[in-house]
Amino acid sequence: MGSRSRFNVLVSLLAAALAAPACAAPLCASYAEQLAAMEVAAEAVRSQVDYLAAPDDPVAARHLAQLELVERDNGERLGALLAACGWPRRSSEGVDAARRAWLVAQQRSDDLPFQRQVVRQLELAALDGEASVIHLATASDRLAVKEGRPQRYGTQLRQVDGCAWDYYPLDDPEHVEARRKRLGLPPLESHKRAINEMVIQENCAPQKN
Numbered sequence: 001m002g003s004r005s006r007f008n009v010l011v012s013l014l015a016a017a018l019a020a021p022a023c024a025a026p027l028c029a030s031y032a033e034q035l036a037a038m039e040v041a042a043e044a045v046r047s048q049v050d051y052l053a054a055p056d057d058p059v060a061a062r063h064l065a066q067l068e069l070v071e072r073d074n075g076e077r078l079g080a081l082l083a084a085c086g087w088p089r090r091s092s093e094g095v096d097a098a099r100r101a102w103l104v105a106q107q108r109s110d111d112l113p114f115q116r117q118v119v120r121q122l123e124l125a126a127l128d129g130e131a132s133v134i135h136l137a138t139a140s141d142r143l144a145v146k147e148g149r150p151q152r153y154g155t156q157l158r159q160v161d162g163c164a165w166d167y168y169p170l171d172d173p174e175h176v177e178a179r180r181k182r183l184g185l186p187p188l189e190s191h192k193r194a195i196n197e198m199v200i201q202e203n204c205a206p207q208k209n
Contacts (some may be wrong), residue, residue, distance in 0.1 A: 077107035163204035
């Protein structure tokens with residue numbers, strides 16, 4: 001490669017590096033507004049969904065398909081925002097923006113590449129005190145369960161029979177307890193007992209004669 005060619009390549013790389021922040025700036029400046037628009041779009045479609053409709057109801061099926069499209073689009077839009085701007089910070093984008101980003105992330109829990117991106121950006125923001133550590137713990141555990149790994153915080157439970165729930169595998173119960181305590185979460189046994197009491201009260205109460 002000649003000197004002029006090398007110079008042209010360096011100029012192109014420099015131009016790309018300088019252009020990237022300029023392109024990302026408008027995107028990040030409207031971060032909170034974009035998240036609000038995502039929430040409105042999803043709720044507008046979700047309000048039409050009849051979750052009690054018969055499986056072969058064509059109208060209900062169409063609304064569910066529309067909701068899936070909106071949620072997938074929201075996930076893709078959030079993924080682009082995460083790549084350009086990181087997780088929405090409470091000090092700049094606000095608590096509502098972080099909540100809305102979290103809701104979008106929940107709607108795409110089976111998209112593992114996206115969930116890895118969510119966990120990575122939550123970790124970075126949480127280090128600065130700009131993201132919820134509970135959100136980080138939940139997202140981290142959910143991803144671990146999906147990938148077949150033990151969870152670090154004990155936020156994910158599974159149904160083991162009709163009226164009992166227990167934890168997915170934990171990496172080390174004693175260390176999990178210590179991590180939960182640092183986050184202000186209740187002990188594992190207390191949390192599991194509360195979940196099971198709620199399930200029994202709602203779904204498994206003894207039938208009256």
